[in-house]
Amino acid sequence: xxxxxxxxxxxxxxxxxxxxxxxxxxxxxxxxxxxxxxxxxxxxxxxxxxxxxxxxxxxxxxxxxxxxxxxxxxxxxxxxxxxxxxxxxxxxxxxxxxxxxxxxxxxxxxxxxxxxxxxxxxxxxxxxxxxxxxxxxxxxxxxx
Amino acid sequence: xxxxxxxxxxxxxxxxxxxxxxxxxxxxxxxxxxxxxxxxxxxxxxxxxxxxxxxxxxxxxxxxxxxxxxxxxxxxxxxxxxxxxxxxxxxxxxxxxxxxxxxxxxxxxxxxxxxxxxxxxxxxxxxxxxxxxxxxxxxxxxxx
Amino acid sequence: xxxxxxxxxxxxxxxxxxxxxxxxxxxxxxxxxxxxxxxxxxxxxxxxxxxxxxxxxxxxxxxxxxxxxxxxxxxxxxxxxxxxxxxxxxxxxxxxxxxxxxxxxxxxxxxxxxxxxxxxxxxxxxxxxxxxxxxxxxxxxxxx
Amino acid sequence: xxxxxxxxxxxxxxxxxxxxxxxxxxxxxxxxxxxxxxxxxxxxxxxxxxxxxxxxxxxxxxxxxxxxxxxxxxxxxxxxxxxxxxxxxxxxxxxxxxxxxxxxxxxxxxxxxxxxxxxxxxxxxxxxxxxxxxxxxxxxxxxx
Numbered sequence: 374x375x376x377x378x379x380x381x382x383x384x385x386x387x388x389x390x391x392x393x394x395x396x397x398x399x400x401x402x403x404x405x406x407x408x409x410x411x412x413x414x415x416x417x418x419x420x421x422x423x424x425x426x427x428x429x430x431x432x433x434x435x436x437x438x439x440x441x442x443x444x445x446x447x448x449x450x451x452x453x454x455x456x457x458x459x460x461x462x463x464x465x466x467x468x469x470x471x472x473x474x475x476x477x478x479x480x481x482x483x484x485x486x487x488x489x490x491x492x493x494x495x496x497x498x499x500x501x502x503x504x505x506x507x508x509x510x511x512x513x514x515x516x517x
Numbered sequence: 518x519x520x521x522x523x524x525x526x527x528x529x530x531x532x533x534x535x536x537x538x539x540x541x542x543x544x545x546x547x548x549x550x551x552x553x554x555x556x557x558x559x560x561x562x563x564x565x566x567x568x569x570x571x572x573x574x575x576x577x578x579x580x581x582x583x584x585x586x587x588x589x590x591x592x593x594x595x596x597x598x599x600x601x602x603x604x605x606x607x608x609x610x611x612x613x614x615x616x617x618x619x620x621x622x623x624x625x626x627x628x629x630x631x632x633x634x635x636x637x638x639x640x641x642x643x644x645x646x647x648x649x650x651x652x653x654x655x656x657x658x659x660x661x
Numbered sequence: 662x663x664x665x666x667x668x669x670x671x672x673x674x675x676x677x678x679x680x681x682x683x684x685x686x687x688x689x690x691x692x693x694x695x696x697x698x699x700x701x702x703x704x705x706x707x708x709x710x711x712x713x714x715x716x717x718x719x720x721x722x723x724x725x726x727x728x729x730x731x732x733x734x735x736x737x738x739x740x741x742x743x744x745x746x747x748x749x750x751x752x753x754x755x756x757x758x759x760x761x762x763x764x765x766x767x768x769x770x771x772x773x774x775x776x777x778x779x780x781x782x783x784x785x786x787x788x789x790x791x792x793x794x795x796x797x798x799x800x801x802x803x804x805x
Numbered sequence: 806x807x808x809x810x811x812x813x814x815x816x817x818x819x820x821x822x823x824x825x826x827x828x829x830x831x832x833x834x835x836x837x838x839x840x841x842x843x844x845x846x847x848x849x850x851x852x853x854x855x856x857x858x859x860x861x862x863x864x865x866x867x868x869x870x871x872x873x874x875x876x877x878x879x880x881x882x883x884x885x886x887x888x889x890x891x892x893x894x895x896x897x898x899x900x901x902x903x904x905x906x907x908x909x910x911x912x913x914x915x916x917x918x919x920x921x922x923x924x925x926x927x928x929x930x931x932x933x934x935x936x937x938x939x940x941x942x943x944x945x946x947x948x949x
Contacts (some may be wrong), residue, residue: 389832389859400821418576418706420864424856427821432852447575464600464623464646471614472621474580533688533715544677564720568712571677576708706864735863752888752911752934759902760909762868 385487387416391516392423395485395495399512400425403499410499410508413438414485415446417492419475427499434498440475441482441496441505447475449491452482453506481505483513529631531560535660536567539629539639543656544569547643554643554652557582558629559590561636563619571643578642584619585626585640585649591619593635596626597650625649627657673775675704679804680711683773683783687800688713691787698787698796701726702773703734705780707763715787722786728763729770729784729793735763737779740770741794769793771801817919819848823948824855827917827927831944832857835931842931842940845870846917847878849924851907859931866930872907873914873928873937879907881923884914885938913937915945 392414403410404427411426411434421439426432441452450458455478459465470478480502485493495512497505536558547554548571555570555578565583570576585596594602599622603609614622624646629637639656641649680702691698692715699714699722709727714720729740738746743766747753758766768790773781783800785793824846835842836859843858843866853871858864873884882890887910891897902910912934917925927944929937 386860389857393829393857397825400825416706418704418708418864420706420858421856421867422858424853425821425825426852426854428818432848432850435853444577447577462645463604464597467600467604467610467614468621468623472581472584473577475577530716533713537685537688537713541681560720562720564714565712565723566714568709569677569681570708570710572674576706579709732865735865751892752885755888755892755898755902756909756911760869760872760911761865763865 385490385492387414387422387485387487387493389422392493394515395512396423396425398515399495399497399508400427402511403427403508406500406504406508408500408504410497410505411435411438412508412512413442413496415439415442415494415496417446419443419446419494422493430499437477437498438481438496441477441498442494443475443482443496444477444494445482445484445496446491446494449484449486451480451484452477452496453480453502456480481509483509485513485516529634529636531558531566531629531631531637533566536637538659539656540567540569542659543639543641543652544571546655547571547652550644550648550652552644552648554641554649555579555582556652556656557586557640559583559586559638559640561590563587563591566637574643581621581642582625582640585621585642586638587619587626587640588621588638589626589628589640590635590638593628593630595624595628595650596621596640597624597646600624625653627653629657629660673778673780675702675710675773675781677710680781682803683800684711684713686803687783687785687796688715690799691715691796694788694792694796696788696792698785698793699723699726700796700800701730701784703727703730703782703784705734707731707734710781718787725765725786726769726784729765729786730782731763731770731784732765732782733770733772733784734779734782737772737774739768739772740765740784741768741790744768769797771797773801773804817922817924819846819854819917819919819925821854824925826947827944828855828857830947831927831929831940832859834943835859835940838932838936838940840932840936842929842937843867843870844940844944845874845928847871847874847926847928849878851875851878851926854925862931869909869930870913870928873909873930874926875907875914875928876909876926877914877916877928878923878926881916881918883912883916883938884909884928885912885934888912913941915941917945917948
């Protein structure tokens with residue numbers, strides 16, 4: 374029996390160089406606002422790869438950004454899409470937000486993909502979640 | 518005063534051989550779908566007995582499957598039944614999902630019983646909870 | 662700038678099929694002893710991939726096997742090698758066992774490698790650590 | 806009675822701009838070695854401020870770097886100095902490593918100070934702790 378297998382197209386990895394470029398671009402976009410953000414990038418397994426917290430950003434944003442990135446990387450779906458997915462399904466609407474560790478179901482987490490597969494995720498927290506999405510998108514533009 | 522007591526006839530246990538047969542049957546049923554599942558089987562105490570995660574199943578399914586199995590084994594009730602049980606009882610509807618560690622109140626966790634007593638539970642995660650139920654039932658068919 | 666990078670030779674993944682074969686082989690080897698073992702296989706990120714606990718194996722073995730596998734996968738080094746690495750270095754001998762989450766520094770955790778890179782790990786617990794190593798090696802023989 | 810007090814002149818803070826410069830300098834120094842490091846910078850409160858994990862650095866380094874930085878910032882003392890401080894004091898030698906959350910007592914964590922007061926800390930993990938110290942010092946040179 375073969376000792377290992379080769380996944381369909383999961384051979385790409387998110388480099389730390391790319392992750393740091395995402396962080397820098399997100400912070401640059403955040404600096405021209407009047408809000409203070411944290412930004413996290415995780416790998417496909419949900420482990421932290423790069424992170425920055427702007428001066429004055431609440432320490433609670435550390436957990437929220439990391440969990441948003443983890444949610445996005447884990448399922449290849451934005452955190453906002455999770456809200457839409459669960460809102461009209463009563464058992465999920467009740468259960469998911471409270472019962473799944475590290476899940477976040479409001480905007481600000483976006484998967485990073487290669488060949489259609491998630492290879493990581495970005496999470497942003499500091500403004501309203503609609504603002505967080507904009508900063509996350511600005512970060513991802515660095516590697517588009 | 519008696520130093521020890523004897524509980525009712527909970528003498529049946531779920532063997533690991535049976536648990537692994539449940540896992541194999543659930544994975545076989547899952548492989549003919551286009552979704553990627555994790556499957557966990559726990560004993561009556563809620564402790565993990567057997568587990569498998571298909572290639573590509575999100576790592577977050579590890580926690581969800583284990584907690585679904587634990588919920589089912591702990592109360593001898595499916596996780597979906599928990600939703601029905603709490604949904605029209607305001608204190609429970611608010612409190613249970615957030616306040617009981619390891620509870621899951623959407624489908625995919627089913628108790629394993631012997632003589633009417635729970636001896637374990639199966640938990641499945643990877644699709645919508647209605648899909649998860651089907652995979653769990655396919656697994657349990659191996660020991661029916 | 663390139664959106665992603667390609668790791669040197671981290672393209673192989675441990676399939677769940679291979680992981681379950683490892684578990685079955687380890688359990689088969691354990692069944693001819695008079696001890697009761699748990700066996701865990703994790704992926705390169707330390708996330709659980711497959712698991713089995715023999716009838717009568719203490720529930721505490723769940724955590725120990727998973728952490729041994731995680732230690733082995735995380736550093737590409739056996740758990741026993743960690744003992745040798747730290748034993749004559751006073752700061753590490755004191756600090757590592759107590760201060761690094763999920764590390765285990767006694768035998769029973771072995772990395773699973775492909776092309777010289779760790780793609781996962783096996784952890785065994787149930788006997789003395791020298792016995793655990795033997796059961797782990799018997800499991801790995803299934804994918805040698 | 807005064808409703809609030811004013812502490813001594815701890816008005817200096819570690820900016821995120823400085824923290825990211827420290828990370829970049831540490832990573833640059835690490836890239837010319839054959840080892841893979843993670844680097845964390847925390848603020849005076851021990852909360853993460855900036856972080857990077859090189860390609861191939863074990864995920865376990867995430868926790869170790871963050872805790873080393875937290876230990877250094879929390880007490881204004883290097884993690885290696887903690888080893889020297891406790892090693893000949895039996896109650897501390899036994900108790901500190903196991904009993905204080907987030908403490909690390911081997912090298913790689915260095916406080917960042919301003920006016921003699923700790924305003925943060927750097928933590929590095931990836932090589933032997935003597936290597937980790939060198940990378941941490943290279944990072945701090947960016948803000949010397």
